Amino acid sequence: MAKTSLPRRLLHWIGRALIIFVVGSVLWVAIYRxxxxxxxxxxxxxxVDGRGITKDWMSxxxxxRSMARAAIAAEDGNFCTHHGFDFNAIQKALQSNMEGERRIRGGSTISQQTAKNAFLWQNGGYLRKALEAWFTVLIELLWSKHRIMEVYLNIAETGIGTYGANAGAMRYFHHDASHLNAVEAARIAAILPLPKKRGAVAPTGFTRRYGDRIQRRIAIVQRSGYDGCLR
Incomplete structure (x- = not known):
């Protein structure tokens, strides 16, 4: 019996690995639904770094409602209408960064950030970006927008060792996320991009100005129905 050639064996194992990855990732995403x-x-x-884990899941x-509206106002105004990727936002972010604006802009949607936070790691790179795109497609297919926002607001880092809006609300404002007002929700949303460097209590400088802008946008999100997919 002729032996199978090495290239053919490699292709066989690569094919099996891909099948295992696809099936495993689909099951993983389905469970988290x-x-x-x-x-x-x-x-x-x-x-591992000794920062601990503080989290408290809340549906x-x-x-x-101000918390979800603040997230949409800050991170993803088209959350309810896109299918995981906001190509207009990506294009604007690329153009802004190429023009050398002082603050680097990101074009990631809440769906992309949820995929990254739930299934992957934080550092960049082409491999992680490719995997992020794959998991974004899966959660958009298998989850509702309501579920995507729910997971996002429960696992996003809201402070050193603190995860989720509820744990953040208790850390900063000493009450749970069911009692957040628009100011508090906006301040939590304002620290999401840099939770280790920004504080929600008595913020100053850019963080305060950014939080104020988010607070004003919350009313626009509500009035214009940009959170309609969450109702």
């Missing part, structure tokens, strides 16, 4: 992610790679990395329906 119903089960809160128990832990993430980001949480584990911070725990999106129990959170004050």
């Amino acid at each position: 119903f089960v809160p992610p128990p832990i993430t790679i980001t949480m584990l990395a911070n725990a 999106l329906d129990r959170m004050d």
